[in-house]
Amino acid sequence: MCQCCAEKKDIYLPELATVMDAKAMNVTERYLRLAMDDGPFDFVPGQFVEVSVAGIGEAPITISSSPTQNGGFELVVRKVGNVTKAIHNLNKGDKLGIRGPLGDGMYPVDEAKGKNVVFICGGIGLVPQRSFVNYVLDNRDDYGEVTILQGTKEYDQRLFTDEVAAWDKRDDVQMLETIDLPDKRWKSNVGVVTKLIPMIKSELKSAVVLVCGPPVMYKFVLMSLEEHEVPHENIFLNLERKMKCGVGKCGHCQINSTYTCMDGPVFRYSDLATMPEAI
Amino acid sequence: MSKPKIAIFDFACCEGCQLQIVNLEEELLDLLGGADVVEWREAMSEKCDEYDIAIIEGSITRLEDEERLKLIRSRAKILIALGACATIGGINKLKNNFDDLDEVKKCVYGKDANKPHLATQPTKAVDEVVQVDAYVHGCPIDRKEFTYIMRCLLMGKEPEIPEYPVCVECKAKGNPCLWEYGQVCLGPIIRAGCGARCPSNGFRCFGCRGYIDNPNVDAAKDVIDKFGLNIDDLKTKMVLFGSRQEPTIHG
Amino acid sequence: MSVKKIAKKDFVEFVETLIRKERVFGVQAKGDRFDFAPLESAQDLRLDYDVTLQPPKKFFQPPAEVLMTFEVGGGYQSQYDDEPFVLLGVHPYDMVAINQMDELFSQDNYDTHYMTRRNNATIVACDVAKPSENVFASSMGTAVVKSGYDVLLTDIGDSYVCEAATEKGEKLMAAAKKAVPADDAALKSREAVWAKNKKGLNRHELKCDPAYLPKLLAKAYKHPVWEERAKTCFSCGSCNQVCPTCYCFNVQDDVNWDMKTGKRERAWDGCLLDGFTKVAGEHEFRKQRADRFRHRIYRKGMYVPEKIGGQIACVGCGRCVAACLPDIANPVAVYNRLIDDLGIG
Ligand SMILES: Cc1cc2nc3c(=O)[nH]c(=O)nc-3n(C[C@H](O)[C@H](O)[C@H](O)COP(=O)(O)OP(=O)(O)OC[C@H]3O[C@@H](n4cnc5c(N)ncnc54)[C@H](O)[C@@H]3O)c2cc1C
Ligand code: SF4
Ligand code: SF4
Ligand code: SF4
Ligand code: SF4
Ligand code: SF4
Ligand code: FES
Numbered sequence: 001m002c003q004c005c006a007e008k009k010d011i012y013l014p015e016l017a018t019v020m021d022a023k024a025m026n027v028t029e030r031y032l033r034l035a036m037d038d039g040p041f042d043f044v045p046g047q048f049v050e051v052s053v054a055g056i057g058e059a060p061i062t063i064s065s066s067p068t069q070n071g072g073f074e075l076v077v078r079k080v081g082n083v084t085k086a087i088h089n090l091n092k093g094d095k096l097g098i099r100g101p102l103g104d105g106m107y108p109v110d111e112a113k114g115k116n117v118v119f120i121c122g123g124i125g126l127v128p129q130r131s132f133v134n135y136v137l138d139n140r141d142d143y144g145e146v147t148i149l150q151g152t153k154e155y156d157q158r159l160f161t162d163e164v165a166a167w168d169k170r171d172d173v174q175m176l177e178t179i180d181l182p183d184k185r186w187k188s189n190v191g192v193v194t195k196l197i198p199m200i201k202s203e204l205k206s207a208v209v210l211v212c213g214p215p216v217m218y219k220f221v222l223m224s225l226e227e228h229e230v231p232h233e234n235i236f237l238n239l240e241r242k243m244k245c246g247v248g249k250c251g252h253c254q255i256n257s258t259y260t261c262m263d264g265p266v267f268r269y270s271d272l273a274t275m276p277e278a279i
Numbered sequence: 280m281s282k283p284k285i286a287i288f289d290f291a292c293c294e295g296c297q298l299q300i301v302n303l304e305e306e307l308l309d310l311l312g313g314a315d316v317v318e319w320r321e322a323m324s325e326k327c328d329e330y331d332i333a334i335i336e337g338s339i340t341r342l343e344d345e346e347r348l349k350l351i352r353s354r355a356k357i358l359i360a361l362g363a364c365a366t367i368g369g370i371n372k373l374k375n376n377f378d379d380l381d382e383v384k385k386c387v388y389g390k391d392a393n394k395p396h397l398a399t400q401p402t403k404a405v406d407e408v409v410q411v412d413a414y415v416h417g418c419p420i421d422r423k424e425f426t427y428i429m430r431c432l433l434m435g436k437e438p439e440i441p442e443y444p445v446c447v448e449c450k451a452k453g454n455p456c457l458w459e460y461g462q463v464c465l466g467p468i469i470r471a472g473c474g475a476r477c478p479s480n481g482f483r484c485f486g487c488r489g490y491i492d493n494p495n496v497d498a499a500k501d502v503i504d505k506f507g508l509n510i511d512d513l514k515t516k517m518v519l520f521g522s523r524q525e526p527t528i529h530g
Numbered sequence: 531m532s533v534k535k536i537a538k539k540d541f542v543e544f545v546e547t548l549i550r551k552e553r554v555f556g557v558q559a560k561g562d563r564f565d566f567a568p569l570e571s572a573q574d575l576r577l578d579y580d581v582t583l584q585p586p587k588k589f590f591q592p593p594a595e596v597l598m599t600f601e602v603g604g605g606y607q608s609q610y611d612d613e614p615f616v617l618l619g620v621h622p623y624d625m626v627a628i629n630q631m632d633e634l635f636s637q638d639n640y641d642t643h644y645m646t647r648r649n650n651a652t653i654v655a656c657d658v659a660k661p662s663e664n665v666f667a668s669s670m671g672t673a674v675v676k677s678g679y680d681v682l683l684t685d686i687g688d689s690y691v692c693e694a695a696t697e698k699g700e701k702l703m704a705a706a707k708k709a710v711p712a713d714d715a716a717l718k719s720r721e722a723v724w725a726k727n728k729k730g731l732n733r734h735e736l737k738c739d740p741a742y743l744p745k746l747l748a749k750a751y752k753h754p755v756w757e758e759r760a761k762t763c764f765s766c767g768s769c770n771q772v773c774p775t776c777y778c779f780n781v782q783d784d785v786n787w788d789m790k791t792g793k794r795e796r797a798w799d800g801c802l803l804d805g806f807t808k809v810a811g812e813h814e815f816r817k818q819r820a821d822r823f824r825h826r827i828y829r830k831g832m833y834v835p836e837k838i839g840g841q842i843a844c845v846g847c848g849r850c851v852a853a854c855l856p857d858i859a860n861p862v863a864v865y866n867r868l869i870d871d872l873g874i875g
Contacts, residue, residue: 010608011639012597012781012794054600055785055792056436080810082436095603215813242809244781247639251778251801254825255815257833262638276751277815309787430785439782442805443767450771450853451593451798453584455563458855467764467855493804495819498762502855 011247014052014097019090020072026156028078029124030088033065035072036098043067043101045109045131046238046266050246051075051087052097059083060243062265063101064127066134076127076159102246105264107132108236112208116144118200120221122151122193122213126159128238128265129212133167140172145202147174151193151213154181174201193217197224204228210266212238218279222269235269239278282315283331283433287361288351290337290344291402295419296362297336306426332357332432335411338364339403352409357432360405361425363418367489368404413438418487421473441471444491445484449475457483458506467502468494531700533693533712540708541690545572547705548616555589556618557582569618577619577685581662581847585774586624587631589617590647594797597643597781602790609793610643614650616702622675622727623667623845625655627774629678630845633838634777652698655679656690657723661731664848666862669736672845673727686719733848734862737869740842743831750868751824759864760820762856763802769826769850769859770800775834775843778806801825827864 021033035041048062059081065074077087090096109132117136121129129148136143148167152158158179168175176196178189189196193213197204209230211221218237225235241253241260253260256275258267272278289297303310333355339345352358360366405411413432415425424440431438441447445466449456457464457478464483466475470491477484536544548554549569556569557579564579566586592611600606620628628648635644655675658665667673675682680699684691691712694700703709712720738746770776780799785792799806802822807815816822834843850859 008640008642008645010598010642012643012796013608014606016605052606054602054604054606055434055783055789057783057794058781084810086436097600097606240809241815242807244779249635249639249641249777249779250781250796250799252780252799252806254801254829254833256828257836277821306787312787427784430787430789434785434789443800443803444764446764446766446768447771447798447800447803450584450768453560453565453588455561455583456768456853456855467766467768491804493765495762495764498764498856501762505855505857 012099012245014050014058014099016095017098019092019094019096022091022094025076025159028080028157029159030077030079032075032077032087032090033072034075034096034098037095041073041101043073044106045135046106046128047101047103048128048246048265049075049098049100049102050243051077051083052099053083053086053090054097056086057083058097058099058244058246059087060102060246060261061087062128062131062238064130066131066138068135068138076124078124099246102261103265104262105260105266107135107210107266108208108268109135112136113142114144116147116202116204116207118147118149118202118204118207118209120149120193120197120209120211120213122217122221123153123157124159125212125214125217125238126150129210130160130163132210137167137170137173144207145174146172147200147202147207148176149193149196149200150175150177151196151217152177152179155179155183155186176200192220194220194224197221197228204230207234209235210238211235215240215279222279232270232273233268236266237269237272237279238266239264241265284315284329285332285334286330286351286355287316287334287336288347290335290348290365291340292337292362292364294336296364296415296417299419299422300425303422303426306422310426310429330355332359334359334361335365335405336361338368339405339408340401345403345408348405348408357412358405358409359413359415359428359432360411361415362420363416363487363489365405366411366414366416368402368407414440416440416470416488417473421476423474424472442492443471444494445469445471445473445475445478445488447471448473449478451475452479454478457481458502461506461508463503463508468496468499531694531696532703533691533717534703534706534709535686535689535691535712535716536706536709537689540706542572542575543708544706545569545575545618548702551705553613553615554618555615566617566619575618577656577683577690578659579619580658580660581621581665581849582624584772585627585847585849586617586620587627587774587777589615589651590628590631590644591635591777591779591798594795595643596793596795599791599793602785602792606794608642610646612646612650614652616652616654618654618656620653620655620679621658621667621847622655623665623670623672623731623847624774625653625675625678626672626841627845627847628653629675630775630834630838630841630843631777632678634834637837652681652702653679654681654683654699654702656683657685657720658727658731659685661727661733662848662852664733664851664860665731665846666734666736666848667846668727668729668732669734669862670740670842670844670846673731674724684720684723686716686723689716691716691720731846734851734860736862737866738874741840742874743842743865744835744840746865746868746872746874747828747832749872753868753871755864755867755871756820756824759858760818760823762858763819763823764856765802765804765819765822766855767800767803768853768855770802771798772849772853774845774847774849775830776800801829823858827861830861831865 016037017034050058052058243253244250246261248259248262255277428438448471462483465486466484469486470488554569556575558574565583596609635641680696682693694703778799779796781796830844
């Protein structure tokens with residue numbers, strides 16, 4: 001390495017972390033709690049890490065826990081390919097590599113203060129949103145009315161059921177859940193998540209609305225929010241793109257001129273006007 | 280963890296690909312260190328009925344071969360198609376396209392042209408008979424890629440085989456394009472992974488690794504015009520390995 | 531810094547001494563083309579070349595490079611290639627491209643791998659003596675270069691004017707014992723070469739000032755040209771691979787046979803390739819050839835310029851024009867078509 005580079009850190013080099021806790025949430029999702037081996041780990045809700053399994057590769061995964069909670073940070077990983085499959089094989093005490101936290105596009109933790117906050121989650125979209133949900137609940141007095149909408153395809157795919165039940169019990173949170181293809185076990189709302197939007201009790205127009213789910217969900221949610229006259233400046237979307245480097249170099253995550261890994265993954269809807277590829 | 284068992288079977292082919300494995304020498308010892316080879320006529324004779332990885336070489340030309348292959352599939356956790364014969368039907372597929380084979384056989388096989396397995400019924404690639412978990416493309420296979428794929432499988436990882444065409448590797452090597460020297464190179468529509476073996480040695484790519492997933496054959500026609508060549512030039516070049524696959528040149 | 535003049539035969543001698551002392555790469559013939567390669571004899575150096583097959587980016591971002599090694603379940607170790615070298619014969623347009631890459635790899639997140647190679651390089655640029663078949667550097671304002679190099683050579687007939695622009699350059703030229711301070715006549719001849727190249731490296735003529743391109747593209751997103759051209763696109767990525775300002779990459783792991791140690795490598799990738807934006811579950815964000823074709827043109831003319839102070843990220847080397855078999859990649863043809871349809875202003 002040359003002199004000037006010797007002082008700089010290698011942006012591609014993962015640091016070691018240890019799995020403090022790991023468990024299967026259902027067939028496809030695995031929960032992990034990690035702690036960095038060296039030094040503190042400070043992040044803002046909405047940021048992600050590049051999880052590295054040596055020999056297999058790296059995958060970007062959003063931090064699911066809130067920075068207000070101590071004892072490491074949490075990830076939830078869906079098994080879809082090589083890296084995520086390898087992450088599923090990790091157990092308590094195993095080592096893995098972490099780069100991050102990454103992404104300057106975070107949840108608007110300060111901007112949302114004093115306002116109503118509405119979370120709209122589709123499926124695994126709850127995982128990143130959960131970080132901000134818990135942040136808001138841990139600083140409950142700073143925020144207005146809190147509404148959480150969760151849509152899941154099938155009963156067995158529901159995530160964090162205990163936590164969701166606890167949110168549901170609170171009288172300072174409106175928790176609405178729906179299932180697309182329910183079975184006998186489900187006694188509540190049926191259908192896609194957009195069906196829940198008219199049921200929101202708090203005022204939507206002035207609320208900060210946070211949306212995260214599969215790509216197809218965004219169009220319909222945005223249409224509905226449009227009907228409720230939510231200004232685009234108040235809507236935040238969590239976008240997913242293929243990522244390799246996570247640090248704005250490799251080009252894979254580009255949405256037009258924007259690098260999702262640098263300027264996202266959370267975007268203000270009004271900023272997407274110049275990004276025709278976004279939705 | 281006990282060593283995974285690997286079995287190698289050959290069907291209709293020249294066995295050139297097995298030769299590539301035998302030629303691995305040092306790396307072959309590494310492979311044997313990480314796994315047990317239980318059936319391999321080329322290198323040993325022991326028979327065994329259970330294996331973690333079955334490697335199939337050659338294409339399927341006879342009914343009894345289909346039965347044998349299905350049996351192998353049922354006993355194998357992972358099944359690999361090795362070499363163009365197995366992955367795309369290879370040169371054996373030619374006989375599906377031509378009435379008079381002799382000339383082609385001679386040109387392709389040279390002195391092997393009269394091997395008996397070349398004169399039977401319609402030829403099938405392995406995945407036309409059973410499910411294939413991993414493909415080792417090429418005629419013959421690329422040793423480096425073969426060892427990479429084996430390491431991936433032994434690690435429980437799906438190997439990353441290029442989806443892009445040969446031109447990518449050709450350009451990365453800094454080769455001048457053979458089209459500019461009057462050669463009809465199939466590089467733009469053939470799957471990379473061989474390190475652009477042929478163009479790097481001055482020979483056009485003749486397509487032994489099979490098409491990429493989404494080849495633009497219409498573009499190929501345009502290019503033929505641009506270089507003042509005849510569409511038949513391309514047709515004859517494509518047919519060598521492209522005969523089984525869907526996008527064929529019309530016009 | 532100093533501007534000297536050296537007779538061509540003395541220059542050959544100088545290069546000979548250089549080769550003995552340092553790791554030198556220079557432009558050489560490769561068949562009937564040219565390329566950068568390790569220089570073994572000064573006689574092989576061809577500063578009269580038109581264009582190299584590959585741009586010099588490969589010295590800073592090789593087609594494939596090891597970023598780190600690792601132990602499964604253990605730590606990661608950065609790997610660097612830090613052997614100093616001299617690069618002989620970089621044309622101005624390629625130098626401009628290197629300057630742009632320097633900016634892109636060092637801004638925001640500093641890439642120590644690229645920058646280690648870059649900082650270990652001594653670059654001897656040289657003005658173009660013979661225009662290539664597809665060069666359009668004059669249109670892009672890259673026919674001459676004012677910064678980035680350590681030494682700039684200009685062929686003025688029987689000798690070279692050599693300008694040392696940095697400490698490194700001065701040190702390198704100190705070995706050219708027979709170089710003398712450049713006289714007025716030599717400097718005038720150099721001016722003449724520059725004046726000639728500013729006009730003459732223009733096989734494709736852009737119908738607007740390059741500074742206008744971002745504005746042009748701002749209104750061209752839905753233009754039919756993308757679809758029309760991309761119809762015959764192979765998605766072969768050749769236009770990416772040969773481009774001095776394409777730097778997208780892929781990262782992949784490989785293990786050794788012990789299944790315990792291994793390496794993480796990065797390799798050139800290309801936004802024209804099918805699969806570049808494909809995520810697990812088979813969703814592909816730029817699935818259509820036209821989407822990808824447009825992305826490259828926008829990257830050169832609008833997206834990257836936003837990151838590097840408005841400079842257009844096409845330096846007019848013409849390599850993509852030559853490399854594209856269906857003959858659709860030529861950026862000037864695309865831009866001019868848009869100007870014809872959409873006008874200027
Ligand atoms: C900002 C961000 C946050 C994410 N958060 C989560 C999360 O909290 N939980 C979760 O389960 N998944 C999350 N994902 C998706 C997750 O990154 C992919 O499922 C994962 O990369 C797939 O890798 P693989 O090796 O298993 O699959 P393969 O198909 O083998 O992928 C190979 C490589 O391609 C890239 N890649 C493939 N799919 C994706 C993708 N969807 N997004 C980005 N890169 C991809 C990765 O570099 C990956 O290593 C997130 C994606 C992004 C961009
Ligand atoms: S693929 Fe080629 S080398 Fe391999 S067995 Fe078949 S014919 Fe022989
Ligand atoms: S020689 Fe063949 S593989 Fe190489 S660039 Fe030309 S067409 Fe592509
Ligand atoms: S260049 Fe073409 S023919 Fe040659 S090995 Fe590669 S894919 Fe096969
Ligand atoms: S876009 Fe083409 S002409 Fe422009 S710099 Fe890249 S290769 Fe050269
Ligand atoms: S534009 Fe030309 S060079 Fe680029 S990918 Fe398409 S066909 Fe290949
Ligand atoms: S992931 Fe590489 S640039 Fe964003």
